[in-house]
Amino acid sequence: MAEIALRNIRKSYGKTEVVHGVDLEIERGELIVILGPSGCGKSTLLRMVAGLEAITSGEILIDGQVVNRLEPRERGCAMVFQNYALYPHMTVAQNIGYALKIAGLSKTARLDKVRQVAASLGLTEFLERKPGQLSGGQRQRVAMGRAMIREPKVFLYDEPLSNLDARLRVAMRVEIRKLHQRLGTTTLFVTHDQVEAMTLADRIVVMNKGVVEQVGTPADVYKRPETTYVAGFIGTPGLNLLPAIAEPDAGVIALRDGQRLAYDTQRWPDVGHGPVTVGFRAEALKLEAGGLSGRFDFVEELGAAQLVHGTFAGETIIAHVTDARRLLPGDPLSFKLAPDDIQLFDAETGRRMPGEVLPATERRRVTPTLVKA
Numbered sequence: 001m002a003e004i005a006l007r008n009i010r011k012s013y014g015k016t017e018v019v020h021g022v023d024l025e026i027e028r029g030e031l032i033v034i035l036g037p038s039g040c041g042k043s044t045l046l047r048m049v050a051g052l053e054a055i056t057s058g059e060i061l062i063d064g065q066v067v068n069r070l071e072p073r074e075r076g077c078a079m080v081f082q083n084y085a086l087y088p089h090m091t092v093a094q095n096i097g098y099a100l101k102i103a104g105l106s107k108t109a110r111l112d113k114v115r116q117v118a119a120s121l122g123l124t125e126f127l128e129r130k131p132g133q134l135s136g137g138q139r140q141r142v143a144m145g146r147a148m149i150r151e152p153k154v155f156l157y158d159e160p161l162s163n164l165d166a167r168l169r170v171a172m173r174v175e176i177r178k179l180h181q182r183l184g185t186t187t188l189f190v191t192h193d194q195v196e197a198m199t200l201a202d203r204i205v206v207m208n209k210g211v212v213e214q215v216g217t218p219a220d221v222y223k224r225p226e227t228t229y230v231a232g233f234i235g236t237p238g239l240n241l242l243p244a245i246a247e248p249d250a251g252v253i254a255l256r257d258g259q260r261l262a263y264d265t266q267r268w269p270d271v272g273h274g275p276v277t278v279g280f281r282a283e284a285l286k287l288e289a290g291g292l293s294g295r296f297d298f299v300e301e302l303g304a305a306q307l308v309h310g311t312f313a314g315e316t317i318i319a320h321v322t323d324a325r326r327l328l329p330g331d332p333l334s335f336k337l338a339p340d341d342i343q344l345f346d347a348e349t350g351r352r353m354p355g356e357v358l359p360a361t362e363r364r365r366v367t368p369t370l371v372k373a
């Protein structure tokens, strides 16, 4: 049974609807990341699960029980906020133990639990400090400790790493993942950072303008984005997307300037002659003569690899390679691409073309998407 179920959840502020009917089932112990740009409704969705925001219509179930009318503290969720929301006048120990004090636990019992939780988060030596005497990462851990000590059914994280510098963000991400492996608590984590989502999640919920675009494992959303929106959002860089014409009789996709790319017609048997959006990963491109020809623009050095930017058929294409040569802007550039690295999307709706037949090796790995239309 799903630990959390969202059924056709809608939220309006006044006359403006900002969440347009979200359906989602979350299994016990899953770490789900809700990913999307600022303003897409992800925090609102999380706050509705927590009970901090009323839902306009739909149902939220936790452990099979409809919780629409339950107070936040009756839902068994513990939330970790971006700004930590610690009590500045209390010590770390008092902050972590506060929920137990409210619950009426004795001082000795409280101290025992606080010490356990603090030890598991590497906070033992800071127990007597005030939040003002801690670094951002330590404050974040105190906020997590305060949530953990309640042994909640569900952890809710609202952009908890956004205030940390890049290095600390990576370190805390690893800690959250380890903590999840150890405790196995069902977790909902909101972020706008696709790298954070890819590295943390069991499954990612990609949101756009109050709608769920796709639910899938990180590998699913990376390899088989359902829409051009997801394709462009996931990956560093996102999928290269170009307008083109499919010519299934010839087994090619023609770009705007007439250059043709062979594609796997057995994989896309239902694609007819006509406009499509063609997509391929930067990682699928090879710098080789005799392929797609265009002009070199510039290169982004990543250290172990390079992102080569070029203009092809009037569009930018980015290749992720490890053998970029020194080129000058405007120099000729050629990329090669295997036919089975080509993905096709509806030119109008942006949806992945239907009827795709996956190669046998990939079929086993597809996890069913749990979102209803």
Ligand code: ADP
Pocket: 013, 018, 036, 037, 038, 039, 040, 041, 042, 043, 044, 045
């Ligand atoms: P995200 O977390 O994805 O950045 P939010 O869930 O915070 O997005 O907001 C979704 C939309 O709802 C935004 O357009 C935002 O302006 C609007 N919104 C959020 N809170 C309120 C509020 N209290 N009153 C009116 N509009 C709100």
